[in-house]
Structure formats: C-alpha cells, structure tokens
Amino acid sequence: MNLLVVGGGGREHAVIKKLKENPRISKIYAAPGNGGIAQDAICVPVKATDIEGVVKFARDKKIDLAAVIPDDPLAMGMVDRLQKAGIRAFGPSAPAAEIESSKVFAKNLMKKYHIPTADYDVFDNVESAMEHIRAKGKYPVVVKADGLALGKGVVIAENEVAAQDALHAIMNDKIFGASGDHVIVEEFLQGPEISVLSFTDGETLVPMVASMDHKRAYDGDQGPNTGGMGAVAPNPYYTPEVAERCMKEIFLPTVQAMNQEGRPFRGCLYFGLMLTDQGPKVIEYNCRFGDPETQVVLPLLKTDLLDIMEAVIDGRLAEQKVEFLPQAACCVILASGGYPKNYYTGLPITGLNQAEEQGAAVYYAGVKEEEGKLLTAGGRVLGVTALAETLPQAVEKAYQAAEQIHFDNMHCRKDIGRRAMEQRGE
Numbered sequence: 001m002n003l004l005v006v007g008g009g010g011r012e013h014a015v016i017k018k019l020k021e022n023p024r025i026s027k028i029y030a031a032p033g034n035g036g037i038a039q040d041a042i043c044v045p046v047k048a049t050d051i052e053g054v055v056k057f058a059r060d061k062k063i064d065l066a067a068v069i070p071d072d073p074l075a076m077g078m079v080d081r082l083q084k085a086g087i088r089a090f091g092p093s094a095p096a097a098e099i100e101s102s103k104v105f106a107k108n109l110m111k112k113y114h115i116p117t118a119d120y121d122v123f124d125n126v127e128s129a130m131e132h133i134r135a136k137g138k139y140p141v142v143v144k145a146d147g148l149a150l151g152k153g154v155v156i157a158e159n160e161v162a163a164q165d166a167l168h169a170i171m172n173d174k175i176f177g178a179s180g181d182h183v184i185v186e187e188f189l190q191g192p193e194i195s196v197l198s199f200t201d202g203e204t205l206v207p208m209v210a211s212m213d214h215k216r217a218y219d220g221d222q223g224p225n226t227g228g229m230g231a232v233a234p235n236p237y238y239t240p241e242v243a244e245r246c247m248k249e250i251f252l253p254t255v256q257a258m259n260q261e262g263r264p265f266r267g268c269l270y271f272g273l274m275l276t277d278q279g280p281k282v283i284e285y286n287c288r289f290g291d292p293e294t295q296v297v298l299p300l301l302k303t304d305l306l307d308i309m310e311a312v313i314d315g316r317l318a319e320q321k322v323e324f325l326p327q328a329a330c331c332v333i334l335a336s337g338g339y340p341k342n343y344y345t346g347l348p349i350t351g352l353n354q355a356e357e358q359g360a361a362v363y364y365a366g367v368k369e370e371e372g373k374l375l376t377a378g379g380r381v382l383g384v385t386a387l388a389e390t391l392p393q394a395v396e397k398a399y400q401a402a403e404q405i406h407f408d409n410m411h412c413r414k415d416i417g418r419r420a421m422e423q424r425g426e
C-alpha cells in the first residue's frame with residue numbers, strides 16, 4: 001500500500017513511525033513532512049493546507065490511504081475533498097471538525113446535550129463581555145477566542161484589567177484574525193488535566209491510553225502556554241472510576257450528539273478534560289491527535305495503527321482489537337530557547353544517534369535538513385520518548401537520552417512527569 005500522511009511535526013512523525021511497523025505498506029509519503037521525518041518517509045513539498053495540491057498528489061501517486069493529521073486542513077475540508085476524489089482518508093469531515101475549529105459550536109453542543117463543561121457565555125463585542133465580567137466579579141475568568149489560534153487563544157485573566165486587555169487584543173486588535181469575532185467568557189475550573197485521545201467511527205468509541213500534557217513553558221507549570229513541552233502516559237488521575245464516568249457522561253454522549261447534529265465524527269477525537277471536585281469536565285475538544293500526547297500514546301499502542309485507521313474509515317471499529325502495552329511512556333520536548341515567543345533557527349543539532357542508542361525514540365518537529373545536516377527550524381524542535389515498565393524509569397530514560405542532544409539555546413522542562421509521579425507516590 002502507498003500511504004500519505006498530511007502534516008509535518010513531531011506528532012506526524014510518531015504516526016509515520018507507528019504506521020511503518022505494518023508490512024503491508026510499501027511507501028509512506030509526508031506532505032510536507034520535514035528534514036528529520038525524511039528518514040522515515042518520502043517528504044513532498046506540498047503544504048498541509050494545500051487541499052488541491054494534496055488531492056492531486058494523492059491521485060497521481062495512487063495513494064491507498066491518506067491520514068490528515070493537523071487541525072487546519074481538517075477544518076478546511078481536506079478529508080471531504082479526498083473522499084470525493086475516491087481516495088480513502090482518515091480524519092473527520094469539515095462539519096465534524098468544527099468541534100475543534102469553533103469553540104462556540106463545541107460549547108453550545110455540550111450545553112444542548114448536557115455534557116459537563118465550564119459555565120460560559122458568548123459575546124461579539126468587548127463592551128457586553130466586560131459588562132458580564134464586571135457583573136459576575138469573579139476572578140480568575142477565562143477568555144477564549146472562538147476559532148483556531150495555535151493553542152494560544154485562551155487567556156486566564158486574574159482581574160478586570162487583564163480581562164479587558166485580553167478582550168481588546170482578541171476582538172479589536174484581532175491578534176488571532178477572524179477567530180476573534182466571537183469570544184467565550186467562561187468559569188475558571190481547577191484540577192488535574194487529563195488528555196484522552198480516542199478512535200471513533202461515529203458509532204463505537206475506543207479511548208486510547210490517557211496521557212498528561214505539560215502546557216506551560218517552564219518548570220512548575222510557570223510561564224506562558226505553549227503547544228506542549230512534554231507528556232506522560234498513562235495519566236494516574238485517570239482511574240477506572242474516572243474512565244467509566246468519562247465514557248458515560250462525556251465520550252459516548254459526544255459521539256451521539258455529533259450524530260444527532262448530522263455531523264458524524266470519524267477519526268481521532270481528543271478530549272481535553274479537567275478533573276474537578278464535581279467530576280470530569282471538558283476543557284476542549286480537538287478533532288485530531290494531540291501534540292505531544294501522540295508521542296507517548298502511539299508508542300504504547302500494541303495493535304497495528306493502519307488496521308485501526310481502516311476499521312474507523314469502514315465503520316467496523318466495534319470488531320477491531322485496540323490494545324496498549326502495559327508500560328509507561330515519557331516524552332520530553334526539546335525547544336528553541338525563547339519559545340513560545342522569539343527564538344533563533346538554523347542551529348545545528350548533534351547527538352541524535354547517541355540519544356537513540358540509549359533506547360529512546362526521537363521525533364522530529366521543527367527540523368530542516370541542509371547539506372546533510374539537521375538544523376533547528378521551529379519552536380518545538382524534537383520530542384524524545386522513552387518507554388519503561390514504570391513511569392519513573394521512563395522519565396529517567398527519556399532525560400538520559402535528551403542529554404545526548406545539543407543545539408545552541410536548547411530549552412526543555414526538567415520536570416516532565418513529576419506531577420504524575422507525585423500522584424502515584426513515586
């Protein structure tokens with residue numbers, strides 16, 4: 001089979017490495033991939049958001065299955081277009097992807113179908129939003145841009161001035177473009193966060209092993225929000241009791257709600273959950289694999305990923321086995337110093353082979369290749385993942401491998417997995 005994976009980050013590299021374990025696959029292409037992914041796939045210079053370019057490429061190369069991984073092409077309807085062109089594609093349709101691309105849609109869906117989430121209101125101008133915030137007088141308050149904003153469209157405002165600044169930036173200065181035409185003002189929730197990625201064919205939903213992201217830039221959950229600085233799995237807060245409640249109160253009701261709305265979801269549905277005093281609540285949905293969660297979840301997947309993707313596409317997930325290794329995984333992200341703000345790129349990366357010799361997997365995110373050398377090319381540069389019998393062992397192994405790698409100004413958090421280990425008393 002010839003496969004095409006759309007996207008070019010660490011998450012896509014993890015998908016490609018997993019797919020490659022299947023002997024039925026002869027070629028894997030990545031559009032656009034990156035200079036590091038090129039070790040595992042044939043990278044083609046077609047942008048992930050170039051719908052017509054991807055469809056044409058898939059036709060020309062007789063692609064048997066295309067997996068569309070990032071949010072933008074899904075929201076733009078790439079899967080719909082591929083399917084119309086007769087190409088089997090993994091990922092939700094554009095109407096189903098709206099569960100991520102419009103927070104207003106997602107919040108209204110949860111309200112209508114009684115799926116637990118933070119209380120909220122929607123506004124289309126700064127004045128009425130501020131009036132509401134002042135009337136409530138409860139801080140912190142959470143302000144969210146409606147649309148896609150690279151994971152940066154959420155502000156936790158500690159007081160009135162901060163809330164006003166956030167609303168101005170999003171709605172008047174339009175720092176996220178049209179994503180800021182509407183904002184959500186929502187109740188601040190507290191508790192540990194749990195990421196659950198799931199496979200669903202619109203009828204059956206199979207949760208993957210639960211994971212924990214580390215969104216803030218610095219140790220101790222300090223500093224600005226990033227795309228994610230590391231992840232561990234399994235997430236110790238996701239006990240069998242929590243899992244059962246999630247399935248009953250959140251996962252299945254969401255799948256059914258999407259069907260009721262005439263937007264059946266087929267693909268990977270991601271639940272960003274917060275475990276509050278009142279039980280698990282939805283913080284956000286993503287219509288895709290999470291990054292960096294995928295870099296710990298897929299290495300633990302025992303079942304063949306291509307088989308599962310085909311079962312999802314064909315609507316036979318109920319008959320498909322989905323098994324995970326009974327191990328722990330830790331992924332440490334190596335980022336460019338300064339990320340998520342300003343940083344340098346084009347810096348040579350060394351020690352990659354030594355890291356893999358330590359038994360870790362290295363996933364390439366912001367990397368390019370020039371004259372045979374790998375150089376930094378983004379904020380999040382690499383993900384270093386290790387598996388072990390226990391979480392402390394996985395954490396230690398991941399850091400040992402990460403220590404082999406060097407580029408100027410490299411930054412990583414030193415405490416990935418700490419909160420999870422404390423919860424387990426390890």
Ligand code: AMP
Pocket residue numbers: 118142151152153154156186187188189190193215272283284
């Ligand atoms: P989101 O992009 O919606 O996942 O939000 C990014 C991050 O902001 C989440 O992972 C949470 O850490 C935080 N966050 C979002 N909504 C809330 C909320 N209602 N209460 C507390 N924290 C929140």
Ligand code: GLY
Pocket residue numbers: 151213227228286289290291292293
């Ligand atoms: N790690 C969160 C996300 O992928 O959006």
